[in-house]
Amino acid sequence: MDFGLIFTNALTAMVGLDTVVFALAAIGLNVHFGYTGLLNFGQAAFLAVAGYGLAITVATFELPTLLGVVVGLLGAVVLALLLGAPTLRLRADYLAIVTIAAAEIVRLLFRSVSLSEYTGGSDGLGRFSDGFYSINPLGPGEYGLGPLDFDERQTWVLSVGWILIGLSCLLVFLLMRSPWGRVLKAIREDEDAVRSLGKNVFSYKLQSLVLGGVLGCLAGFMTAWGRTVVQPDNFSTDTTFFAYTIVILGGAARVFGPVVGAAIFWALLSLTDNLLTQAKSAGYISDSILTTFQIGQVRIMLVGLGLMVLMIYRPQGLFGDRRELALDAR
Amino acid sequence: MPAEPVTPPASANPATPRKDAALLALAGVEAVPGSKKPDPILVADGVTRRFGGLTAVEVDHIEVQRGSITALIGPNGAGKSTFFNLLTGFDTPSEGTWTFNGQSLAGVPSHKVARRGMVRTFQLTKALSRLTVMQNMLLGATGQKGENFLRAIFPPAWRRQEQENTARAEELLARFKLDAKRDDFAGTMSGGQRKLLEMARALMVGPEMVMLDEPMAGVNPALTQSLLGHVKQLREDGMTVLFVEHDMDMVRDISDWVLVMAQGRVIAEGPPDAIMANEAVIDAYLGGHHDAPLDEAEEQAQLDALHQEDPR
Numbered sequence: 207m208d209f210g211l212i213f214t215n216a217l218t219a220m221v222g223l224d225t226v227v228f229a230l231a232a233i234g235l236n237v238h239f240g241y242t243g244l245l246n247f248g249q250a251a252f253l254a255v256a257g258y259g260l261a262i263t264v265a266t267f268e269l270p271t272l273l274g275v276v277v278g279l280l281g282a283v284v285l286a287l288l289l290g291a292p293t294l295r296l297r298a299d300y301l302a303i304v305t306i307a308a309a310e311i312v313r314l315l316f317r318s319v320s321l322s323e324y325t326g327g328s329d330g331l332g333r334f335s336d337g338f339y340s341i342n343p344l345g346p347g348e349y350g351l352g353p354l355d356f357d358e359r360q361t362w363v364l365s366v367g368w369i370l371i372g373l374s375c376l377l378v379f380l381l382m383r384s385p386w387g388r389v390l391k392a393i394r395e396d397e398d399a400v401r402s403l404g405k406n407v408f409s410y411k412l413q414s415l416v417l418g419g420v421l422g423c424l425a426g427f428m429t430a431w432g433r434t435v436v437q438p439d440n441f442s443t444d445t446t447f448f449a450y451t452i453v454i455l456g457g458a459a460r461v462f463g464p465v466v467g468a469a470i471f472w473a474l475l476s477l478t479d480n481l482l483t484q485a486k487s488a489g490y491i492s493d494s495i496l497t498t499f500q501i502g503q504v505r506i507m508l509v510g511l512g513l514m515v516l517m518i519y520r521p522q523g524l525f526g527d528r529r530e531l532a533l534d535a536r
Numbered sequence: 537m538p539a540e541p542v543t544p545p546a547s548a549n550p551a552t553p554r555k556d557a558a559l560l561a562l563a564g565v566e567a568v569p570g571s572k573k574p575d576p577i578l579v580a581d582g583v584t585r586r587f588g589g590l591t592a593v594e595v596d597h598i599e600v601q602r603g604s605i606t607a608l609i610g611p612n613g614a615g616k617s618t619f620f621n622l623l624t625g626f627d628t629p630s631e632g633t634w635t636f637n638g639q640s641l642a643g644v645p646s647h648k649v650a651r652r653g654m655v656r657t658f659q660l661t662k663a664l665s666r667l668t669v670m671q672n673m674l675l676g677a678t679g680q681k682g683e684n685f686l687r688a689i690f691p692p693a694w695r696r697q698e699q700e701n702t703a704r705a706e707e708l709l710a711r712f713k714l715d716a717k718r719d720d721f722a723g724t725m726s727g728g729q730r731k732l733l734e735m736a737r738a739l740m741v742g743p744e745m746v747m748l749d750e751p752m753a754g755v756n757p758a759l760t761q762s763l764l765g766h767v768k769q770l771r772e773d774g775m776t777v778l779f780v781e782h783d784m785d786m787v788r789d790i791s792d793w794v795l796v797m798a799q800g801r802v803i804a805e806g807p808p809d810a811i812m813a814n815e816a817v818i819d820a821y822l823g824g825h826h827d828a829p830l831d832e833a834e835e836q837a838q839l840d841a842l843h844q845e846d847p848r
Contacts, residue, residue, distance in 0.1 A: 272814075297713075310694070317754070377689070380567075380689050381685075381689060381692075382686035383679075384682045384689070384691065384694065385674070385680045385682030385683045385688065385694060385698065386682060386683050386684065386685055386688035387688065388667070388671055388675055389675065389683055390670075391652075391664075391666070391667055391671075392664050392667060392675050393670075394663045394665060394666075395664035395665055395666055396664055398626065398662060399644045399658070399662035399663075399664060400657070400664075400675070401645075401647050401650070402624070402626075402646065402650055402655060402656050402657070402674055402738075403647075403650060403655070403676045403738075403740075403741055404647050404648075404650035404651040404655075404678055405647055405683070405735065405740055406645075406647050407647065413685055414748055418687075508638070529721070530666050530721065532657065533665040533721055533723030533724065535665055
């Protein structure tokens with residue numbers, strides 16, 4: 207078994223495209239769930255609207271990339287307003303139901319045959335990333351740090367992604383130490399108390415939904431450019447649940463929680479996958495126990511088991527404060 | 537109840553200028569439901585709330601005198617808390633109008649009610665557990681520049697105001713003897729301390745009228761005295777207080793005027809001593825045909841009657 211390769215792959219996954227995409231999605235979700243207490247189960251829809259907003263503008267209508275980005279951002283804002291306006295006045299669980307349904311509606315809409323002229327149906331869209339890669343300042347070649355090694359396109363995508371992560375974290379950090387962030391956290395604790403102190407709770411919840419949605423839509427751009435295609439099934443509910451796992455793994459309501467959570471989540475998946483594959487090919491695991499085709503499922507099971515153990519022994523996540531969690535919510 | 541003097545010692549209930557003023561203003565008011573007050577801050581007319589077939593609240597007319605401490609009492613299920621929720625915009629009445637400082641509050645959302653100067657607390661204390669005591673306090677301040685999304689990103693835009701609010705919060709915390717808890721999570725505090733924090737936080741809004749929903753519920757007797765002092769202090773600071781309470785001793789101690797609700801209606805109002813002796817109020821609390829003796833003579837009479845029926 208080549209432990210050097212296993213380690214390198216895990217490290218690559220830590221900074222790789224999946225980590226970037228899910229860190230951004232989870233930063234947005236952290237604003238919703240961690241800070242404001244909004245149960246948004248449709249984060250994938252924000253990624254989808256951004257990815258398709260970009261792809262349809264550039265690939266279908268052959269308009270500039272920058273306009274595609276603007277369309278994607280506006281799409282996320284409109285989606286947040288559409289989701290929030292009717293549901294944020296209701297109890298928290300309603301938002302959960304509506305968002306999970308809305309995310310599926312968005313995905314099925316992009317997948318539908320009748321719209322395939324614009325969206326490419328279940329095959330999705332490609333050929334929209336040239337604008338993004340044409341402004342790559344890096345020349346052709348290999349770029350890397352230590353054991354990491356990427357070509358110029360990957361390096362460009364990841365650089366942009368990590369800069370966006372840095373800026374998003376800075377924004378969340380600044381907002382959450384301001385009086386504005388204080389209102390959000392107070393709403394998470396008890397919205398009636400906040401109302402009784404003269405704050406327009408509905409407006410703040412809507413602002414939170416828009417902010418988290420826009421941060422999530424950055425993940426949509428990154429996944430679109432990183433894969434150079436958008437496909438409806440990349441935005442399934444799994445995306446949202448992975449993002450939730452990452453938020454809780456890192457520690458909810460912590461600025462760097464989602465970033466570290468995403469890095470560890472994808473490193474763990476890579477680690478278990480590589481370990482199992484190599485142990486299998488080295489003949490340590492017989493076919494009667496595990497076939498090669500089952501490795502993909504088993505690694506998810508193992509990571510799930512690890513997360514369960516984490517939740518039992520460290521329910522506050524990696525960055526959370528256990529004393530804080532022990533306080534009753536009322 | 538331990539044997540306590542019926543009238544509290546004079547030192548515990550000193551006459552103060554504001555109390556005298558409130559009592560003087562209420563002296564000429566007729567003790568009947570819906571009576572007119574010389575200078576009402578809150579006037580409610582025909583406020584009704586129905587839940588399906590059940591009429592929870594049906595208040596024809598009430599007025600609350602400015603600068604007074606008014607108690608709202610009544611048996612469980614009388615509609616006191618529902619009425620509170622209606623007045624403060626936390627629930628919408630089926631019909632009715634009410635004005636605060638002459639402005640109608642019907643249909644005004646709860647946060648705007650608070651901004652207009654009518655701030656409430658809750659029966660089940662709502663301390664914001666995972667915020668520190670100081671953050672709880674600062675949340676109450678109104679007109680904060682830093683609560684605007686765009687300005688929030690630039691601390692210089694709100695830092696000065698935040699410092700002023702912090703100074704004010706520190707004064708209030710000192711007054712409520714919570715200053716040592718300043719940086720603790722509110723969730724770590726005892727029930728009584730949470731009540732104090734909730735009251736202090738409400739004062740951060742700078743209200744004209746404070747609505748306290750059972751401020752003494754679940755508070756130990758030692759802290760009750762301190763809370764009573766704080767409620768009286770609100771009147772001394774020029775605020776009007778309307779509070780829901782069950783404990784009659786307390787109502788007698790601090791209130792200038794008492795409203796009694798039963799089955800959704802205001803059935804009596806008047807000065808505390810008159811209310812305690814009011815037949816309708818006793819009936820409402822104990823039931824019209826009550827068996828429980830009200831004094832020793834009655835108890836003896838009941839026992840005698842029992843003895844005759846069953847001489848053993």
